Amino acid sequence: MEQNKNIDWALGAFSALKSGMAKAIVGHEELIEALSLALVSGQHVLLEGVPGVAKTLAVRTLGRLMSLEFSRIQFTPDLLPSDLVGTQIYNPQTGQFSVHTGPVFANLVLADEINRAPAKVQSALLESMEEKQVTLGGATHALPKPFMVLATQNPIEQEGTYPLPEAQLDRFMFKILVGYPSRDEELAVLRLKKEADPEIYPVLTGEDIAALRELAATVHVDPKIEEYIVDLVRTTRNPGAIDPELAETVRWGAGPRAVVFFLRAARARALMQGRSFVLPADVQAVAPWILRHRILLSYEALADGMTPDQAVARIVAGVPAP
The missing domain is CATH 1.10.8.80 (Magnesium chelatase subunit I, C-Terminal domain)
Structure with missing residues (x-):
């Protein structure tokens, strides 16, 4: 009986997540399902598609649906590893270095257009994705829990892209191909944009996500x-x-x-x-x-x-x- 109650609660949580995503995303049922499964699995996702097919919007909406810290990193050719993980800054008044953490120190990290940056920057994500920690100035800093990287990339045929190394690709549980919407879906997008931006409120807390993960493990x-x-x-x-x-x-x-x-x-x-x-x-x-x-x-x-x-x-x- 207790297990049935837990499953019913999980179904309600998934339904709330799907309904919240549907307020801003038209179609893309596969994408929404994959993001939900990755969230419960505690793993990272790579989204690939041409510009303008709602990759970034989907991730941002997921972040708004959770009472967690969300950060976005726009990958560019001039991005440095320190722009991701942070750096040490010298304070001349105290004569000591202080750690300034980067945007990777968040529960949900959007790595936007990850293949726009060179390999050394892409590799800076490896430790954080696999070990859930970052090394700064010889000291190890744990990342917040839960921690999840959702990366978007353009097809490698696009100009100005760098293929992701195999070691980094292997750390993404899913690779989701985000295609163009159907004609009816594109009409729905047009009508949605004619209205005011939808109100999206958090439907899951960090405790809810932890409970879902524990339930999935059973x-x-x-x-x-x-x-x-x-x-x-x-x-x-x-x-x-x-x-x-x-x-x-x-x-x-x-x-x-x-x-x-x-x-x-x-x-x-x-x-x-x-x-x-x-x-x-x-x-x-x-x-x-x-x-x-x-x-x-x-x-x-x-x-x-x-x-x-x-x-x-x-x-x-x-x-x-x-």
Whole structure:
């Protein structure tokens, strides 16, 4: 009975979050679901799309829906690592250095157009994303809890962009492709902008998010589901075992971190669906988001117009579900 009450409460929290996002965002159901799952999983998200498709708006709206500290970092070619994490400033009156923390010291950090900055600045986020801490002047400073980085980037074909290194890509649980809205959705955007900006109030506190994460951790995962997750990830490294055509298509597969992300995301999705157990459908639903930036295709496959999502779809179709 207590578990049912907790699940009902979680459903209400997800519904409030979705309703709040819908006040400012038209369509983009996949984006809203992914952001909600990442929030409950306590992981980071990378959003990719051309300018003007509501990537930044979605993240800013999510920040306004939570009673947490929110900061935005606009990545530019002249940005320095100290602009992110902070620096030490010398005080001549006291003869001592004082630490001035940067915008990364927030619960929800929007890294806007992350691939507009060079690699040394992108790498400055690595420690904060993985270790939840920052080193300044030889001292380690813990970041606030919860801590989540939501980064946006333009497609690498755009001018003035720097591809993210693989080590940083691997730290994002999800990579979400944000496309153009449909005709009806674009009409709805036009009509929404004719009205006053919607009133958006916080619907979740830090305690609520912590409770959701604890509840998601109790969602049951059958050993067969665990084996299914491992088989999916391992098949990305040897796809020829299920599809000979993929043997020369995928140059690099997903690492062990993907297994952990699958488990957390599947549990969060089961909770969002009102269940206390994970189904294969939960794993399959998040597979493209988790794997698309962890699979490296061969030059020949790219020349033939193949996409990582197509490779992921064939892998998911080829691995038997329990």
